[in-house]
Amino acid sequence: MVARVVPVAPFDLVVFGATGDLARRKLLPALYHRLHDGQMPIEARVIGAARAQMDAEGFRRLAAEALDEFVAPADLDPDSRRRFLATLDYVPLDVTKDDDWQALADTLGAPDPERPRAFYLSVAPRFFGVIAERIAAAGLAGAHGRIVVEKPFGHDLPSARALNQSLARHFDEGRIYRIDHYLGKETVQNLMALRFANALFEPLWNAHHVDHVQITVAETVGVGGRGPYYDGVGAMRDMVQNHLLQLLCLTAMEPPARLRPDDVRDEKLKVLRALAPVDAARDVVRGQYGAGPGVASYADDVGDADTRTESFVALRAHVENWRWSGVPFYLRTGKRLRARMSEIAVAFKDPPHSIFAGAGGRAGANVLAIRLQPDEGITLSMTVKDPGPGGMRLTPAELDMTFAEQLGGGGLRMPDAYERLVMDVIRGDQTLFMRGDEVEAAWRWVDPIIAAWEERGERPALYDPGSSGPEDALMLMHRDGRRWREISA
Numbered sequence: 001m002v003a004r005v006v007p008v009a010p011f012d013l014v015v016f017g018a019t020g021d022l023a024r025r026k027l028l029p030a031l032y033h034r035l036h037d038g039q040m041p042i043e044a045r046v047i048g049a050a051r052a053q054m055d056a057e058g059f060r061r062l063a064a065e066a067l068d069e070f071v072a073p074a075d076l077d078p079d080s081r082r083r084f085l086a087t088l089d090y091v092p093l094d095v096t097k098d099d100d101w102q103a104l105a106d107t108l109g110a111p112d113p114e115r116p117r118a119f120y121l122s123v124a125p126r127f128f129g130v131i132a133e134r135i136a137a138a139g140l141a142g143a144h145g146r147i148v149v150e151k152p153f154g155h156d157l158p159s160a161r162a163l164n165q166s167l168a169r170h171f172d173e174g175r176i177y178r179i180d181h182y183l184g185k186e187t188v189q190n191l192m193a194l195r196f197a198n199a200l201f202e203p204l205w206n207a208h209h210v211d212h213v214q215i216t217v218a219e220t221v222g223v224g225g226r227g228p229y230y231d232g233v234g235a236m237r238d239m240v241q242n243h244l245l246q247l248l249c250l251t252a253m254e255p256p257a258r259l260r261p262d263d264v265r266d267e268k269l270k271v272l273r274a275l276a277p278v279d280a281a282r283d284v285v286r287g288q289y290g291a292g293p294g295v296a297s298y299a300d301d302v303g304d305a306d307t308r309t310e311s312f313v314a315l316r317a318h319v320e321n322w323r324w325s326g327v328p329f330y331l332r333t334g335k336r337l338r339a340r341m342s343e344i345a346v347a348f349k350d351p352p353h354s355i356f357a358g359a360g361g362r363a364g365a366n367v368l369a370i371r372l373q374p375d376e377g378i379t380l381s382m383t384v385k386d387p388g389p390g391g392m393r394l395t396p397a398e399l400d401m402t403f404a405e406q407l408g409g410g411g412l413r414m415p416d417a418y419e420r421l422v423m424d425v426i427r428g429d430q431t432l433f434m435r436g437d438e439v440e441a442a443w444r445w446v447d448p449i450i451a452a453w454e455e456r457g458e459r460p461a462l463y464d465p466g467s468s469g470p471e472d473a474l475m476l477m478h479r480d481g482r483r484w485r486e487i488s489a
């Protein structure tokens with residue numbers, strides 16, 4: 001089933017780093033899907049740029065291989081594939097060399113106010129400043145051109161601030177798109193629909209009714225070939241500072257007045273600013289996967305027996321405001337865990353009085369779980385009567401809504417986050433992109449935790465690959481009389 005789409009205007013998109021992993025695995029397939037679904041017009045141009053010497057034909061071959069590898073065969077339509085490849089062009093360009101930029105200027109031509117123009121920086125962050133500067137100096141962006149930057153956006157508050165400042169010299173905030181691909185995930189956007197398009201939940205969405213919130217992003221993969229990057233970063237910077245905090249913000253924020261980018265981002269920023277400082281020793285657990293049968297340890301994966309980088313984090317946070325006073329937000333993320341599962345679970349308080357004291361069976365708390373992946377959907381755990389004539393016995397049951405089945409008769413392809421985000425750049429919609437002050441607020445909260453770890457210099461607790469993480473993470477909740485939800489696919 002093809003999702004309903006509104007075509008965007010013909011555009012020019014320059015992808016710096018077009019031969020790299022992100023471009024091949026995510027960006028080119030995302031653009032292909034948008035063309036196939038009728039959203040990207042064939043008059044659009046995607047101009048790849050990297051140092052590799054090749055012409056447009058060479059880049060089309062590289063892109064064709066990327067589509068064949070990263071688009072599901074059932075979705076790869078030969079006609080759409082051909083039409084997509086025809087939109088591609090290529091300019092060999094070392095972004096640090098002045099002389100190379102003229103060829104890009106010639107290929108792009110003068111900016112046309114009717115034709116959106118965007119520059120996607122799919123390169124290492126050390127190039128962000130120089131690219132922004134050269135684009136501005138050559139007048140390539142015109143008055144409306146947009147710049148898209150990837151993560152990591154800094155590695156602490158000072159570096160994020162410096163990056164913001166270097167971009168701000170050449171682009172105003174309304175033209176800077178900082179990617180957090182979790183915001184492009186269908187179910188993350190659905191969280192806003194669930195909260196603000198239904199009258200049912202909002203009256204319950206507060207400390208009077210919510211016992212706690214659990215946010216889990218569990219992966220089965222290890223660091224793979226990304227060891228050199230990951231070992232200098234760790235799970236806190238790689239996942240918590242951005243993706244998990246963004247999920248927390250969307251769960252905890254007040255209803256924005258409208259669905260305008262800054263209305264939403266203002267509300268998220270207020271949540272980040274309301275986060276209470278955490279005690280790194282008491283409220284945060286860091287772990288590292290050890291070796292398992294047929295599985296190398298994290299230390300082996302990164303080739304450093306003494307590495308102190310964490311591949312797992314669990315923590316307890318509090319949003320100190322009227323709505324959430326006293327409600328713990330438990331966050332956890334890690335690699336090489338039992339299953340790939342990402343969800344936000346809102347656990348409600350028990351009923352104030354039970355009339356079922358003498359009844360048999362088992363009552364469970366109401367939990368609203370928003371499943372981000374896999375099998376995007378929403379479940380609501382309830383307590384119902386166990387069917388049958390055996391008297392009043394209680395049993396847990398679930399209202400289960402899997403989006404692909406409910407909304408697409410089982411045949412709906414869930415678009416990848418990058419499909420939505422790249423089209424939003426072209427449409428000039430910043431709602432799902434992080435504003436500079438949000439990124440800085442997130443680092444301001446995360447930095448002291450990392451500083452405390454560095455001061456202690458301890459190794460993270462080892463956990464078994466395929467497990468739910470280190471024992472201490474279980475204790476973090478047991479101490480509060482609560483339990484993590486199962487990590488299961």
Ligand SMILES: NC(=O)C1=CN([C@@H]2O[C@H](COP(=O)(O)OP(=O)(O)OC[C@H]3O[C@@H](n4cnc5c(N)ncnc54)[C@H](OP(=O)(O)O)[C@@H]3O)[C@@H](O)[C@H]2O)C=CC1
Nearest residue numbers: 017018019020021022050051052094095122123124150151
């Ligand atoms: N890969 C992923 O899954 C994710 C990546 N990111 C971020 O996306 C960005 C790109 O990552 P990724 O694709 O993995 O990186 P790669 O190392 O795979 O690709 C880097 C790209 O940059 C180009 N490049 C390097 N130096 C220059 C230069 N001086 N001038 C012009 N082009 C240059 C390379 O081509 P050449 O050598 O030919 O110049 C290549 O196309 C990074 O910021 C990364 O953190 C974010 C999230 C996920």
Ligand SMILES: O=C1O[C@H](COP(=O)(O)O)[C@@H](O)[C@H](O)[C@H]1O
Nearest residue numbers: 151181219221238239243342373
């Ligand atoms: O940003 C990142 O995200 C991926 C997980 O993304 P998902 O869409 O597959 O859930 C993570 O593996 C990677 O380490 C991190 O940089």
